[in-house]
Amino acid sequence: MSHRFGEFEIAVGFDVDQAILVVRGDVDVLTAPTFGAMLGVLVEQGHPNVVVDVGALGFMDAAGLGVIAEMSARLAETSRMLTMRAVSRQTKRILDITGLNELVRLEEPFNSNVPALGAEQRSDDDSLAVVSKPADLAADLARVGSQPNHNLIDAALRLVTVLAGATVEGADGVSVTLERHGRLSTVASTNGTVLLMDDHQYETGEGPCLAAAADGHWFHSESLADEARWPAFVPRALEEGIASILSTPLMAAERPLGALNIYSNTERAFGPRQQELAALFASQASGILSDAGADAVDEQLGRRILDGLLARETIARAEGMLMAREHLNAEKAAAIMRRSARTAGVAVVQHAAEIVASVASELSADR
Protein backbone atom coordinates (compact mmCIF):
# COMPACT_ATOMS: atom_id res chain seq x y z
CA MET A 1 0.00 0.00 0.00
CA SER A 2 2.86 2.35 0.66
CA HIS A 3 4.00 2.44 -2.95
CA ARG A 4 0.94 4.44 -3.83
CA PHE A 5 2.26 7.17 -1.62
CA GLY A 6 5.76 7.19 -3.09
CA GLU A 7 7.99 9.06 -0.71
CA PHE A 8 5.12 10.83 0.99
CA GLU A 9 5.27 10.52 4.74
CA ILE A 10 3.29 12.03 7.51
CA ALA A 11 3.82 12.12 11.27
CA VAL A 12 1.89 13.57 14.18
CA GLY A 13 3.27 15.04 17.39
CA PHE A 14 1.53 16.58 20.37
CA ASP A 15 2.54 19.23 22.83
CA VAL A 16 0.68 20.85 25.72
CA ASP A 17 -1.57 23.04 23.60
CA GLN A 18 -0.75 22.07 20.07
CA ALA A 19 -0.86 19.29 17.57
CA ILE A 20 1.79 19.15 14.88
CA LEU A 21 1.51 17.39 11.55
CA VAL A 22 4.86 16.93 9.84
CA VAL A 23 4.67 16.36 6.10
CA ARG A 24 7.49 14.94 4.04
CA GLY A 25 7.42 14.55 0.27
CA ASP A 26 4.78 15.73 -2.16
CA VAL A 27 1.19 16.56 -1.32
CA ASP A 28 -0.58 15.86 -4.59
CA VAL A 29 -3.81 14.39 -5.84
CA LEU A 30 -2.81 10.93 -4.52
CA THR A 31 -1.64 11.97 -1.07
CA ALA A 32 -3.88 14.95 -0.36
CA PRO A 33 -6.78 12.78 0.93
CA THR A 34 -4.56 11.22 3.60
CA PHE A 35 -3.12 14.61 4.46
CA GLY A 36 -6.63 16.10 4.65
CA ALA A 37 -8.09 13.28 6.72
CA MET A 38 -5.29 13.37 9.28
CA LEU A 39 -5.35 17.14 9.52
CA GLY A 40 -9.13 16.89 9.84
CA VAL A 41 -8.82 14.69 12.91
CA LEU A 42 -6.41 17.15 14.53
CA VAL A 43 -8.70 20.07 13.73
CA GLU A 44 -11.72 18.32 15.25
CA GLN A 45 -9.81 17.23 18.32
CA GLY A 46 -9.95 20.88 19.35
CA HIS A 47 -6.28 21.63 19.92
CA PRO A 48 -5.84 25.38 20.41
CA ASN A 49 -3.01 25.31 17.90
CA VAL A 50 -2.80 23.11 14.86
CA VAL A 51 0.56 23.27 13.13
CA VAL A 52 1.58 21.87 9.77
CA ASP A 53 5.34 21.56 9.50
CA VAL A 54 6.27 21.75 5.83
CA GLY A 55 10.04 21.91 6.28
CA ALA A 56 10.43 18.64 4.35
CA LEU A 57 7.66 19.28 1.84
CA GLY A 58 8.51 18.64 -1.79
CA PHE A 59 5.67 20.43 -3.49
CA MET A 60 2.00 20.98 -2.81
CA ASP A 61 -0.44 20.93 -5.70
CA ALA A 62 -3.97 22.31 -5.93
CA ALA A 63 -5.42 19.34 -4.05
CA GLY A 64 -3.10 20.05 -1.12
CA LEU A 65 -3.90 23.76 -1.20
CA GLY A 66 -7.57 22.84 -1.16
CA VAL A 67 -6.99 20.92 2.08
CA ILE A 68 -5.24 23.94 3.61
CA ALA A 69 -8.12 26.20 2.59
CA GLU A 70 -10.79 23.81 3.93
CA MET A 71 -9.05 23.25 7.26
CA SER A 72 -8.40 26.97 7.70
CA ALA A 73 -12.11 27.58 7.24
CA ARG A 74 -13.02 24.87 9.75
CA LEU A 75 -10.56 26.26 12.30
CA ALA A 76 -11.94 29.78 11.75
CA GLU A 77 -15.34 28.53 12.96
CA THR A 78 -13.80 28.25 16.41
CA SER A 79 -11.61 31.36 16.06
CA ARG A 80 -8.52 29.32 15.50
CA MET A 81 -5.96 29.66 12.75
CA LEU A 82 -3.81 27.09 11.02
CA THR A 83 -0.09 27.57 11.55
CA MET A 84 2.34 26.57 8.84
CA ARG A 85 5.87 26.02 10.00
CA ALA A 86 9.12 26.16 8.03
CA VAL A 87 7.49 27.36 4.83
CA SER A 88 9.94 27.51 1.92
CA ARG A 89 10.14 30.58 -0.27
CA GLN A 90 8.51 28.63 -3.10
CA THR A 91 5.56 27.48 -0.98
CA LYS A 92 5.23 30.99 0.45
CA ARG A 93 4.92 32.38 -3.06
CA ILE A 94 2.14 29.91 -3.88
CA LEU A 95 0.31 30.82 -0.66
CA ASP A 96 0.64 34.53 -1.55
CA ILE A 97 -0.65 34.08 -5.09
CA THR A 98 -3.64 32.01 -3.97
CA GLY A 99 -4.49 34.36 -1.11
CA LEU A 100 -4.12 31.52 1.39
CA ASN A 101 -1.47 33.57 3.20
CA GLU A 102 -4.31 35.53 4.76
CA LEU A 103 -5.96 32.41 6.18
CA VAL A 104 -2.91 30.79 7.76
CA ARG A 105 -0.34 31.95 10.22
CA LEU A 106 3.15 31.54 8.85
CA GLU A 107 5.61 30.73 11.54
CA GLU A 108 8.86 32.34 10.57
CA PRO A 109 11.84 30.60 12.13
CA PHE A 110 13.67 33.90 12.47
CA ASN A 111 10.83 35.42 14.51
CA SER A 112 10.81 32.76 17.18
CA ASN A 113 13.24 32.17 20.00
CA VAL A 114 15.05 29.75 17.78
CA PRO A 115 18.08 31.18 16.00
CA ALA A 116 17.73 31.58 12.26
CA LEU A 117 18.38 28.04 11.13
CA GLY A 118 17.59 26.51 7.77
CA ALA A 119 14.67 24.11 7.78
CA GLU A 120 17.06 21.20 7.27
CA GLN A 121 19.02 22.03 10.41
CA ARG A 122 16.13 22.23 12.77
CA SER A 123 16.41 19.77 15.62
CA ASP A 124 13.49 17.75 16.91
CA ASP A 125 13.33 19.92 19.98
CA ASP A 126 12.67 23.19 18.28
CA SER A 127 10.04 21.60 16.10
CA LEU A 128 8.04 21.59 19.32
CA ALA A 129 8.73 25.25 20.04
CA VAL A 130 5.59 26.93 21.32
CA VAL A 131 3.94 29.25 18.87
CA SER A 132 2.30 32.51 19.88
CA LYS A 133 -1.18 31.90 21.22
CA PRO A 134 -4.23 33.68 19.93
CA ALA A 135 -5.39 36.38 22.34
CA ASP A 136 -8.79 34.79 22.85
CA LEU A 137 -7.47 31.35 23.68
CA ALA A 138 -9.71 30.95 26.71
CA ALA A 139 -12.78 31.76 24.66
CA ASP A 140 -11.65 29.24 22.05
CA LEU A 141 -11.29 26.55 24.62
CA ALA A 142 -14.71 27.20 26.07
CA ARG A 143 -16.26 27.01 22.65
CA VAL A 144 -14.38 23.85 21.74
CA GLY A 145 -15.33 22.26 25.04
CA SER A 146 -19.03 22.75 24.44
CA GLN A 147 -18.98 21.31 20.95
CA PRO A 148 -20.64 17.97 20.39
CA ASN A 149 -18.27 15.16 19.53
CA HIS A 150 -19.84 14.48 16.16
CA ASN A 151 -17.21 16.41 14.26
CA LEU A 152 -14.36 14.45 15.79
CA ILE A 153 -16.16 11.18 15.13
CA ASP A 154 -16.80 12.19 11.53
CA ALA A 155 -13.17 13.20 11.09
CA ALA A 156 -12.00 9.86 12.47
CA LEU A 157 -14.44 8.04 10.17
CA ARG A 158 -13.15 10.05 7.20
CA LEU A 159 -9.66 8.90 8.07
CA VAL A 160 -10.88 5.29 8.14
CA THR A 161 -12.48 5.68 4.68
CA VAL A 162 -9.32 7.23 3.23
CA LEU A 163 -7.11 4.50 4.67
CA ALA A 164 -9.53 1.79 3.52
CA GLY A 165 -9.50 3.33 0.04
CA ALA A 166 -5.71 3.33 -0.03
CA THR A 167 -5.33 -0.16 1.46
CA VAL A 168 -8.03 -2.28 -0.18
CA GLU A 169 -6.82 -3.08 -3.68
CA GLY A 170 -9.46 -2.50 -6.32
CA ALA A 171 -11.36 0.04 -4.23
CA ASP A 172 -12.39 3.07 -6.25
CA GLY A 173 -14.33 4.70 -3.46
CA VAL A 174 -15.26 4.17 0.18
CA SER A 175 -18.03 5.60 2.30
CA VAL A 176 -19.48 5.26 5.77
CA THR A 177 -23.24 5.28 6.18
CA LEU A 178 -24.62 5.92 9.60
CA GLU A 179 -27.98 6.01 11.27
CA ARG A 180 -28.43 9.40 12.85
CA HIS A 181 -31.68 10.90 14.04
CA GLY A 182 -33.49 7.78 12.88
CA ARG A 183 -32.36 7.91 9.26
CA LEU A 184 -29.36 6.76 7.28
CA SER A 185 -26.94 9.26 5.83
CA THR A 186 -23.38 9.31 4.52
CA VAL A 187 -21.01 10.79 7.07
CA ALA A 188 -17.74 10.19 5.28
CA SER A 189 -16.87 9.44 1.67
CA THR A 190 -13.73 9.50 -0.42
CA ASN A 191 -15.30 10.99 -3.57
CA GLY A 192 -18.43 12.33 -5.22
CA THR A 193 -19.30 9.13 -7.05
CA VAL A 194 -19.60 7.06 -3.88
CA LEU A 195 -21.62 9.82 -2.26
CA LEU A 196 -23.97 9.60 -5.23
CA MET A 197 -24.07 5.79 -4.90
CA ASP A 198 -25.15 6.09 -1.29
CA ASP A 199 -27.76 8.71 -2.20
CA HIS A 200 -29.21 6.43 -4.89
CA GLN A 201 -29.65 3.74 -2.26
CA TYR A 202 -31.40 6.08 0.18
CA GLU A 203 -33.68 7.29 -2.64
CA THR A 204 -34.60 3.87 -3.98
CA GLY A 205 -34.76 2.43 -0.48
CA GLU A 206 -32.61 -0.55 -1.43
CA GLY A 207 -29.01 -1.63 -2.01
CA PRO A 208 -26.15 -3.43 -0.25
CA CYS A 209 -25.39 -0.52 2.06
CA LEU A 210 -28.96 -0.34 3.34
CA ALA A 211 -29.15 -4.12 3.62
CA ALA A 212 -25.94 -4.32 5.66
CA ALA A 213 -27.04 -1.47 7.90
CA ALA A 214 -30.44 -3.10 8.47
CA ASP A 215 -29.50 -6.77 8.77
CA GLY A 216 -26.12 -6.49 10.48
CA HIS A 217 -24.27 -8.81 8.13
CA TRP A 218 -22.26 -8.07 5.05
CA PHE A 219 -23.54 -7.82 1.51
CA HIS A 220 -21.32 -8.40 -1.46
CA SER A 221 -22.24 -7.89 -5.08
CA GLU A 222 -19.45 -9.40 -7.17
CA SER A 223 -20.86 -8.24 -10.46
CA LEU A 224 -23.61 -5.66 -10.60
CA ALA A 225 -24.28 -6.60 -14.24
CA ASP A 226 -25.50 -10.01 -12.99
CA GLU A 227 -27.14 -8.72 -9.82
CA ALA A 228 -30.79 -9.69 -9.34
CA ARG A 229 -31.27 -8.04 -5.95
CA TRP A 230 -32.09 -4.31 -5.78
CA PRO A 231 -33.60 -3.83 -9.30
CA ALA A 232 -34.21 -0.11 -8.76
CA PHE A 233 -30.74 0.75 -7.49
CA VAL A 234 -28.51 -1.43 -9.69
CA PRO A 235 -29.16 0.35 -13.04
CA ARG A 236 -28.22 3.67 -11.44
CA ALA A 237 -24.95 2.20 -10.14
CA LEU A 238 -24.09 0.65 -13.53
CA GLU A 239 -24.65 4.04 -15.12
CA GLU A 240 -21.96 5.49 -12.87
CA GLY A 241 -19.53 2.77 -13.89
CA ILE A 242 -19.71 0.85 -10.62
CA ALA A 243 -19.20 -2.90 -11.15
CA SER A 244 -18.92 -4.38 -7.66
CA ILE A 245 -19.81 -3.37 -4.11
CA LEU A 246 -18.88 -4.68 -0.67
CA SER A 247 -20.88 -3.37 2.28
CA THR A 248 -19.84 -4.38 5.79
CA PRO A 249 -22.06 -3.52 8.75
CA LEU A 250 -20.91 -1.29 11.58
CA MET A 251 -21.98 -2.68 14.91
CA ALA A 252 -22.25 -1.21 18.36
CA ALA A 253 -23.54 -3.29 21.24
CA GLU A 254 -24.49 -6.01 18.74
CA ARG A 255 -26.81 -3.66 16.94
CA PRO A 256 -26.14 -2.47 13.39
CA LEU A 257 -25.56 1.28 13.20
CA GLY A 258 -24.58 1.69 9.59
CA ALA A 259 -22.20 0.30 7.01
CA LEU A 260 -18.76 0.69 5.49
CA ASN A 261 -19.20 0.59 1.72
CA ILE A 262 -16.45 -0.11 -0.78
CA TYR A 263 -17.16 0.45 -4.45
CA SER A 264 -15.15 -0.70 -7.43
CA ASN A 265 -15.28 -0.05 -11.16
CA THR A 266 -14.05 -3.61 -11.68
CA GLU A 267 -16.10 -6.79 -11.41
CA ARG A 268 -15.04 -9.30 -8.76
CA ALA A 269 -12.65 -6.79 -7.23
CA PHE A 270 -13.13 -8.01 -3.68
CA GLY A 271 -11.60 -11.39 -2.88
CA PRO A 272 -11.07 -12.93 0.57
CA ARG A 273 -8.20 -10.59 1.43
CA GLN A 274 -10.16 -7.47 0.54
CA GLN A 275 -13.12 -8.79 2.52
CA GLU A 276 -10.87 -9.35 5.49
CA LEU A 277 -9.51 -5.81 5.25
CA ALA A 278 -13.03 -4.42 4.89
CA ALA A 279 -14.03 -6.24 8.06
CA LEU A 280 -11.01 -4.81 9.81
CA PHE A 281 -11.77 -1.23 8.79
CA ALA A 282 -15.42 -1.76 9.66
CA SER A 283 -14.40 -2.93 13.11
CA GLN A 284 -12.22 0.19 13.42
CA ALA A 285 -15.16 2.38 12.51
CA SER A 286 -17.43 0.38 14.85
CA GLY A 287 -14.92 0.91 17.64
CA ILE A 288 -14.96 4.65 17.07
CA LEU A 289 -18.74 4.63 17.18
CA SER A 290 -19.09 2.35 20.21
CA ASP A 291 -16.78 4.54 22.22
CA ALA A 292 -18.69 7.56 21.02
CA GLY A 293 -21.92 5.97 22.22
CA ALA A 294 -20.32 5.33 25.58
CA ASP A 295 -19.51 9.04 25.59
CA ALA A 296 -15.83 8.31 25.74
CA VAL A 297 -14.64 9.82 22.49
CA ASP A 298 -12.13 12.22 23.76
CA GLU A 299 -8.87 13.51 22.49
CA GLN A 300 -7.11 10.52 23.99
CA LEU A 301 -9.02 8.02 21.92
CA GLY A 302 -8.67 9.97 18.69
CA ARG A 303 -4.99 10.19 19.38
CA ARG A 304 -4.66 6.45 20.01
CA ILE A 305 -6.50 5.55 16.86
CA LEU A 306 -4.41 7.95 14.84
CA ASP A 307 -1.17 6.76 16.43
CA GLY A 308 -2.16 3.14 15.87
CA LEU A 309 -2.94 3.67 12.22
CA LEU A 310 0.25 5.64 11.66
CA ALA A 311 2.39 3.02 13.38
CA ARG A 312 0.73 0.26 11.42
CA GLU A 313 1.42 2.10 8.20
CA THR A 314 5.09 2.53 9.16
CA ILE A 315 5.49 -1.15 10.01
CA ALA A 316 3.76 -2.23 6.81
CA ARG A 317 6.04 0.02 4.81
CA ALA A 318 9.20 -1.29 6.47
CA GLU A 319 8.04 -4.89 5.93
CA GLY A 320 7.35 -4.06 2.31
CA MET A 321 10.87 -2.70 1.91
CA LEU A 322 12.39 -5.81 3.50
CA MET A 323 10.27 -8.07 1.32
CA ALA A 324 11.36 -6.29 -1.84
CA ARG A 325 15.00 -6.08 -0.89
CA GLU A 326 15.47 -9.56 0.54
CA HIS A 327 12.85 -11.34 -1.57
CA LEU A 328 10.96 -12.49 1.50
CA ASN A 329 7.33 -13.29 2.07
CA ALA A 330 5.37 -11.17 4.52
CA GLU A 331 5.70 -13.62 7.40
CA LYS A 332 9.48 -13.93 7.07
CA ALA A 333 9.84 -10.16 6.84
CA ALA A 334 7.75 -9.76 9.99
CA ALA A 335 9.82 -12.39 11.84
CA ILE A 336 13.08 -10.68 10.86
CA MET A 337 11.82 -7.26 11.94
CA ARG A 338 10.67 -8.71 15.25
CA ARG A 339 14.04 -10.34 15.91
CA SER A 340 16.19 -7.36 14.95
CA ALA A 341 13.98 -5.00 16.98
CA ARG A 342 14.40 -7.27 19.97
CA THR A 343 18.16 -7.45 19.47
CA ALA A 344 18.30 -3.66 19.25
CA GLY A 345 16.13 -3.44 22.36
CA VAL A 346 13.48 -1.26 20.71
CA ALA A 347 9.83 -1.67 19.85
CA VAL A 348 8.99 -2.98 16.38
CA VAL A 349 7.47 0.34 15.34
CA GLN A 350 10.64 2.22 16.24
CA HIS A 351 12.74 -0.25 14.35
CA ALA A 352 10.39 0.03 11.37
CA ALA A 353 10.70 3.81 11.42
CA GLU A 354 14.48 3.48 11.33
CA ILE A 355 14.32 1.13 8.35
CA VAL A 356 11.99 3.47 6.48
CA ALA A 357 14.20 6.47 7.27
CA SER A 358 17.40 4.72 6.19
CA VAL A 359 15.92 3.55 2.91
CA ALA A 360 14.53 7.03 2.28
CA SER A 361 17.95 8.59 2.85
CA GLU A 362 19.60 6.01 0.58
CA LEU A 363 17.10 6.88 -2.11
CA SER A 364 17.75 10.60 -1.81
CA ALA A 365 21.52 9.97 -1.80
CA ASP A 366 21.14 8.11 -5.11
CA ARG A 367 19.70 11.15 -6.82
Place this chain on the structure above:
Amino acid sequence: MSETVDVLEQARREVGLSLADLWMRYFTLGGMSTALEVEAILYGALIANAHDRDVIAVALNERFAELGGDHPVPYAGDDDDEPDD
Protein backbone atom coordinates in the same frame (compact mmCIF):
# COMPACT_ATOMS: atom_id res chain seq x y z
CA MET B 1 -2.07 -26.31 21.03
CA SER B 2 -4.18 -25.20 23.90
CA GLU B 3 -1.13 -24.64 26.10
CA THR B 4 0.14 -21.79 23.88
CA VAL B 5 -3.26 -20.17 24.14
CA ASP B 6 -3.00 -20.34 27.88
CA VAL B 7 0.44 -18.74 27.66
CA LEU B 8 -0.97 -15.75 25.79
CA GLU B 9 -3.89 -15.18 28.12
CA GLN B 10 -1.72 -15.72 31.16
CA ALA B 11 0.81 -13.20 29.84
CA ARG B 12 -1.94 -10.68 29.14
CA ARG B 13 -3.08 -10.86 32.75
CA GLU B 14 0.47 -10.70 33.99
CA VAL B 15 1.21 -7.41 32.23
CA GLY B 16 -2.23 -6.02 33.02
CA LEU B 17 -3.30 -5.18 29.49
CA SER B 18 -7.02 -4.93 28.83
CA LEU B 19 -8.31 -6.81 25.79
CA ALA B 20 -8.90 -3.48 24.07
CA ASP B 21 -5.35 -2.31 24.74
CA LEU B 22 -3.89 -5.59 23.58
CA TRP B 23 -5.95 -5.47 20.40
CA MET B 24 -4.84 -1.90 19.67
CA ARG B 25 -1.21 -2.98 20.02
CA TYR B 26 -1.85 -6.05 17.90
CA PHE B 27 -3.56 -3.93 15.24
CA THR B 28 -0.68 -1.45 15.26
CA LEU B 29 1.74 -4.31 14.60
CA GLY B 30 -0.24 -5.23 11.51
CA GLY B 31 -2.60 -7.81 13.01
CA MET B 32 -5.54 -8.60 10.77
CA SER B 33 -8.03 -10.19 13.17
CA THR B 34 -10.83 -8.30 14.86
CA ALA B 35 -10.87 -7.67 18.60
CA LEU B 36 -13.46 -10.40 19.02
CA GLU B 37 -11.28 -12.90 17.18
CA VAL B 38 -8.25 -12.02 19.29
CA GLU B 39 -10.35 -12.56 22.38
CA ALA B 40 -11.45 -15.92 21.00
CA ILE B 41 -7.80 -16.84 20.38
CA LEU B 42 -6.88 -15.95 23.96
CA TYR B 43 -9.66 -18.07 25.34
CA GLY B 44 -8.92 -20.98 23.05
CA ALA B 45 -12.14 -20.74 21.07
CA LEU B 46 -10.18 -19.99 17.91
CA ILE B 47 -6.81 -21.40 16.86
CA ALA B 48 -4.58 -18.74 15.39
CA ASN B 49 -2.08 -19.44 12.65
CA ALA B 50 1.59 -19.09 13.61
CA HIS B 51 1.93 -15.59 12.19
CA ASP B 52 -1.13 -14.21 13.92
CA ARG B 53 -0.12 -15.86 17.17
CA ASP B 54 3.32 -14.29 16.90
CA VAL B 55 1.88 -10.82 16.35
CA ILE B 56 -0.07 -11.22 19.59
CA ALA B 57 3.12 -12.48 21.24
CA VAL B 58 5.05 -9.41 20.05
CA ALA B 59 2.34 -7.11 21.42
CA LEU B 60 2.61 -8.83 24.81
CA ASN B 61 6.40 -9.02 24.79
CA GLU B 62 6.74 -5.35 23.99
CA ARG B 63 4.62 -4.65 27.05
CA PHE B 64 6.92 -6.92 29.09
CA ALA B 65 9.90 -4.99 27.70
CA GLU B 66 8.29 -1.68 28.69
CA LEU B 67 7.99 -3.02 32.20
CA GLY B 68 11.69 -3.88 32.21
CA GLY B 69 11.47 -7.55 31.27
CA ASP B 70 12.59 -9.57 28.28
CA HIS B 71 10.41 -11.42 25.79
CA PRO B 72 9.01 -14.29 27.86
CA VAL B 73 6.26 -15.27 25.42
CA PRO B 74 7.70 -17.77 22.91
CA TYR B 75 7.36 -17.23 19.18
CA ALA B 76 6.06 -20.03 17.00
CA GLY B 77 7.86 -18.66 13.95
CA ASP B 78 11.27 -18.91 15.62
CA ASP B 79 11.51 -22.69 15.58
CA ASP B 80 12.05 -23.26 11.91
CA ASP B 81 12.64 -20.06 10.03
CA GLU B 82 15.84 -18.60 11.38
CA PRO B 83 17.23 -16.37 8.66
CA ASP B 84 20.57 -17.39 7.17
CA ASP B 85 22.50 -14.22 7.86
